[in-house]
Amino acid sequence: MASHFEDARYYMGRAVDHAKAGVREEVESVEQRVRKLTGTEKEPEPGRLEKLQADLQELEGRAEGEAREAVETARERLTAYREKRSE
Known part of the structure; x- marks a missing residue:
């Protein structure tokens, strides 16, 4: 049943x-x-290509920001090293 x-x-x-x-x-x-x-x-719903392009643009922006931070940190360390060395 x-x-x-x-x-x-x-x-x-x-x-x-x-x-x-x-x-x-x-x-x-x-x-x-x-x-x-x-x-x-x-x-229209975004297609796979549009989604990938949007994701890539977001990643590019984040990578650019992280690269700028890394360069700034490196500059600060280099400046600190030079000041310490000249003393």
């Missing part, structure tokens, strides 16, 4: 998935018409 309920639950889940897909399909054309009439376009 329990397997019948498990089977029924499985097929109900499949039916729900198919119903959601059908509703999305039907609503998609209506959404496009409404957007066309109102003049609002759907924002």
Whole structure:
């Protein structure tokens, strides 16, 4: 008896998935018409390339900041070394 309920639950889940897909399909054309009439376009989701470019720009900015800090630290150490050596 329990397997019948498990089977029924499985097929109900499949039916729900198919119903959601059908509703999305039907609503998609209506959404496009409404957007066309109102003049609002759907924002495209960023693709893999755009995401990678954004990540690379962020990494570049961080690397640049870290490099500047490293150079500043090196300058401070060099100045301190020269002052200590000249004493």
